Amino acid sequence: MEAGKGLGRPAVAISGEVERLDGRTLSYDEFVERYLMPNRPVVLTGLMDDWRAAADWLSPDGRGPNLHFFADHFGKSVVQVADCSTKEFTDQKRQEMTVAEFISYWLKLSLEKGRSVLCNDESKPLLYLKDWHFNKEYPDYVAYTTPPFFTDDWLNLYLDSHLIHRDSDIHRDKNEANCADYRFVYMGPKGTWTPLHADVFRSYSWSGNVCGRKHWFFLPPSQCQLVFDRYLRSSVYSIYDDVSEKKFPGFRKVVRYPNDIFYVEDTISINHNWFNAYNLSWVWNLLLRDYNVAKEYIEDIRDICDNFEGLCQRNLAANTGMNFYDFMIFITRYTLGNIVQLFHLKHVEGSLNSSVTRSNLFIANLISVRSVATKMKFAEAFTEENINSCSEENLNAFSDIQKIMHEREFQDLSSALRMTYECINTKLKEGSLTEITRDSETDSAFFDFITSLGSKIHGPGDLVGLIDRVLEKTNCSNCNINIPCDAEPFVV
């Protein structure tokens, strides 16, 4: 979308094209520079040819979805299905059903003739299977491999080994399927759609269409305010709607829909949400914004609360999916994982200079965390008093470096990081992979190294100090690595 002019008010103009190119001809460096860092959308082709899903999930003539295949192989899975005809709060109304039930609905629908696509009969449900954690449920099937451009994915790498919440009262009901990961399958008949939104944690999103075509509308950050109500709480639901000017005073659209807008088709797609060094700050900015809203909401009961901060954090976890302590644990472990990798490059492979590109990735990560942790220092949740009254589970999970290093879940994260960056490195064509072997001598050298840096992290300030000491010890303090920490996320 682009800004339009005229009638004295800025308008959301639906026009413009997203760049399109062959992903096989793009290097990782170019991808970072041209798309990831400036936060620019792109269509990359040629990256799904060897996916098993691209063969199994299509009908024999290759034109539509192979619905029977889903019913036969995955029919018992219980999934979330949205009814695109029914709004519920700010989203579409959802229900649970089995894949077999959904496929049977879809097959019946396909038999109906003459359905208009965008002006569908609103009295009938129009069902869209969403947010299916397919990969988690069927890991052995290996439906696809994530293209290397999208593998620097801190969110899913972390969730493969860690729970997002530590607090027992939060994690009982929240850690389950919803937080299992952010790798999804979406599938729906033509006409299904998703309301205007910004993604979870303001993460990046990639989507691979296994079957059919979708239209995407992207709203650049500079235009975001045009789709919100005057309190910046809710946004326009559907860009096709007649939007009330009273409710959304900024919204006026100038429509120039692409010619092929009506040719959307039955689709199956794989969608991941992910964040990394280039957009970590968006996650913190969102948490801080939502925290302030949550706090303001209960400010009048502050005086009668035993643990006001704890209540704010619980509400934040419930509303946003993560709270400040969850995030602190996450960035601490990510930091330690990156330090482990740097250490190995230095001590096992001999010198950082022999693997400059790879070490730059780890250093860039540390610099990004440092920048965010610097902002976090000022949050009320991290005052001495509030840290001391946060739960043991939370405190232990970010404070005791030695203990963390010995945990199985941390070691799994660390190995996953190594494999990920080796894979990115291969894409960078830096040279052959060097196997990192763990032996007791290296382990003890590493523990000496980490102990020399300090053994406790009592909050974001200590994390900043730790990163500074690592950068100093590895002679990277003056590395010239470009991490834009404050680009803005897109609304989709």
Ligand SMILES: O=C(O)CCC(=O)C(=O)O
């Ligand atoms: O594919 C869709 O319908 C929307 C997916 C989505 O919401 C996203 O990836 O952000």
